[in-house]
Amino acid sequence: MDKSIPTKVHSISILHTNDMHGSYMPFEANLDNATAQTGDSIDNLMNFDRKAMIGGFEYMASAIKSVRKIKGEDNVILLDGGDTFSDDQLGNFTKGEAMIKMMNEVNYDLMALGNHDFDYGLERTNELQKLANFPIRAANIKVKETGNPIFGEPYVIINKQGVNIGILALSYRNTPLTGNSKNIEGLEFGVGVEAVKEYLPIISEKADIIILLSHEGMAVDKIIAEEIEGIDLIVGAHSHDVISPPIKINKTYIVQALSDVAILGETEIQVSNNKIVNINANYHYLWHDQVSPDMELQKMIKQLRDPYLSKLEEKITETNTIIGRQYKSESPFDKMVTSMMIDKLNVDAAFLPGVGYGISLHGDITSEDIYKLLPHPAKIVTLEMTGEQLRKTLEQTATNLNPNDKLNTVGGLIQSSGIEYNLNLNKPIGQRVGDIKINNEVLDLEKSYKIATHTGMLSGIHNYEEFGKGTNIQKTDNILTEFVLRNLREIKELSFPKRMGEVILNK
Structure with missing residues (x-):
């Protein structure tokens, strides 16, 4: 057998x-x-x-x-x-x-x-x-x-x-x-x-x-x-x-x-x-x-950590709410930063890339917490863009999130303050953005608006080419992370950002 x-x-x-x-x-x-x-x-x-x-x-x-x-x-x-x-x-x-x-x-x-x-x-x-x-x-x-x-x-x-x-x-x-x-x-x-x-x-x-x-x-x-x-x-x-x-x-x-x-x-x-x-x-x-x-x-x-401990653990401010980062939807932390850019730089709207790393802020906020969310030495830039350029930029973020070819997916939702719009990823490419407003007024495609962003966006990361085509471009030596740290040190307690809800997203 x-x-x-x-x-x-x-x-x-x-x-x-x-x-x-x-x-x-x-x-x-x-x-x-x-x-x-x-x-x-x-x-x-x-x-x-x-x-x-x-x-x-x-x-x-x-x-x-x-x-x-x-x-x-x-x-x-x-x-x-x-x-x-x-x-x-x-x-x-x-x-x-x-x-x-x-x-x-x-x-x-x-x-x-x-x-x-x-x-x-x-x-x-x-x-x-x-x-x-x-x-x-x-x-x-x-x-x-x-x-x-x-x-x-x-x-x-x-x-x-x-x-x-x-x-x-x-x-x-x-x-x-x-x-x-x-x-x-x-x-x-x-x-x-x-x-x-x-x-x-x-x-x-x-x-x-x-x-x-x-x-x-x-x-x-x-x-x-x-x-x-x-x-x-x-x-x-x-x-x-x-x-x-x-x-x-x-x-x-x-x-x-x-x-x-x-x-x-x-x-x-x-x-x-x-x-x-x-x-x-x-x-x-x-x-x-x-x-x-x-x-x-x-x-x-x-x-x-010991050689850098005082810098890493420097208390910047505190918050009793949870301020997190999101990637493919409105991000509370990035809303806080772009709102700060509007308030301090006297611009109509501010933009940052959607990035997929970071932590939530809660309780004491230290220097390394902020660097965890803004680690790169990008410098603040102000410029002027037409309403049509802004519309194209928002259409680009829709394409980034849901391209016809998945190989072209790059980055998350563009993070912004001062601009309201509806985003419907189910519509055809080029027709996904509607009801755009700035300063509570319907976006004028011919009008120029003052914008704040940083050098990475100006160079065209995540396919955002319209920033580089803007006019009156002013490159500063102001590193965005240091700008945020300076302004947060002046705030005793950080509140949840007020401009949340400017983007209505239909996935």
């Missing part, structure tokens, strides 16, 4: 973080928003289910070490999806080195380059990837001079339990539209789909299981899974989504673990005959009443 030999099943845990944005410190979660995109996503709504302290890298380190202890060091891979070491005041002081040191302590295996990982300039990104004890890569970023992928081969092959796992890193195709163009001079950013098609045959010859570590965002990850066969798992980033349960398209699973060091993603793949036969996705929420901090990382963080 023949007895079949049972097939061995290997269980391998893929731990993953993404969009940490330099957020090594704990923060208070709220029921609607605390990190920038919770309670705000158009495609994948996520809310925290309680108000409590969450996150912090010493808690992340503890969770990582716990999984390794339970599952075994040889059964765990640790990945990061990018947008990692900037967007924070300590990040600015150390130019990203603080986050790299923390990541080295927990032994990452690979990091994908995100669009914000060039915030300190290409030369500094190169220095940081040399400081890292793990590769930082992207298949769709090429050096123009050589045609080679940035920093070397954009994939790794890791053997776990006799299974060869190939992991390919992707960056964000629209990076040139999200930051200072000088920071990425000499680089070309390609579409992730094409880069996968280029490297998949190469990796397939070396690996049994193929993972894509993607900073392209959930919507584009879905397109990749639909168009390309042979990817077993996509570990996502950029869109700050909690994908629970995992999405399965054809034979490809897609996962992602929010942002801001709030969650450690764990995707356990079960492999038999060199194929994934099942996956179990577990999201470790780093609630402080459920996870204890890692003492080694706690000590390291204290040492990193």
Whole structure:
């Protein structure tokens, strides 16, 4: 009588973080928003289910070490999806080195380059990837001079339990539209789909299981899974989504673990005959009443903060309400800033880009809280724009939020004060904005209006080209973050912004 030999099943845990944005410190979660995109996503709504302290890298380190202890060091891979070491005041002081040191302590295996990982300039990104004890890569970023992928081969092959796992890193195709163009001079950013098609045959010859570590965002990850066969798992980033349960398209699973060091993603793949036969996705929420901090990382963080402590912890003002940041709808924090620009700069309206990182302000507000929301050294600009230019700008934000081609999605809702309008994303492109008013009067397409914004918007980030076409452009040396800090210091208690509700959004 023949007895079949049972097939061995290997269980391998893929731990993953993404969009940490330099957020090594704990923060208070709220029921609607605390990190920038919770309670705000158009495609994948996520809310925290309680108000409590969450996150912090010493808690992340503890969770990582716990999984390794339970599952075994040889059964765990640790990945990061990018947008990692900037967007924070300590990040600015150390130019990203603080986050790299923390990541080295927990032994990452690979990091994908995100669009914000060039915030300190290409030369500094190169220095940081040399400081890292793990590769930082992207298949769709090429050096123009050589045609080679940035920093070397954009994939790794890791053997776990006799299974060869190939992991390919992707960056964000629209990076040139999200930051200072000088920071990425000499680089070309390609579409992730094409880069996968280029490297998949190469990796397939070396690996049994193929993972894509993607900073392209959930919507584009879905397109990749639909168009390309042979990817077993996509570990996502950029869109700050909690994908629970995992999405399965054809034979490809897609996962992602929010942002801001709030969650450690764990995707356990079960492999038999060199194929994934099942996956179990577990999201470790780093609630402080459920996870204890890692003492080694706690000590390291204290040492990193000590030289800058007085600046980081300077109390600026306080608030008894919750002032959060939203990404794809009106953002209370950005409304407060743009309202301040109107009041102090004597303009008709003010604009800022919609960005997807940050925290909620509540209680004492410190310098590092403000830098968490306004980390970049953009300078204030005033100019004049016609009503028609303003209308085109609002139509552009509608296109950014809901383009015909998901590959053209970039940025969130443009943040503004002083201008009222209705936005209907269900209408055809070019016809989505209506009932525009400034100063309680219907927008006059021929009239010129005085506008305040910053140098990033003037340079055309998020495809906002009309600012650069304005007249009487006055570039100041006034850094927006410092402008906000100066004005907040004069306020004993910060109230919820009064101009909320200027945008009526139909998603």
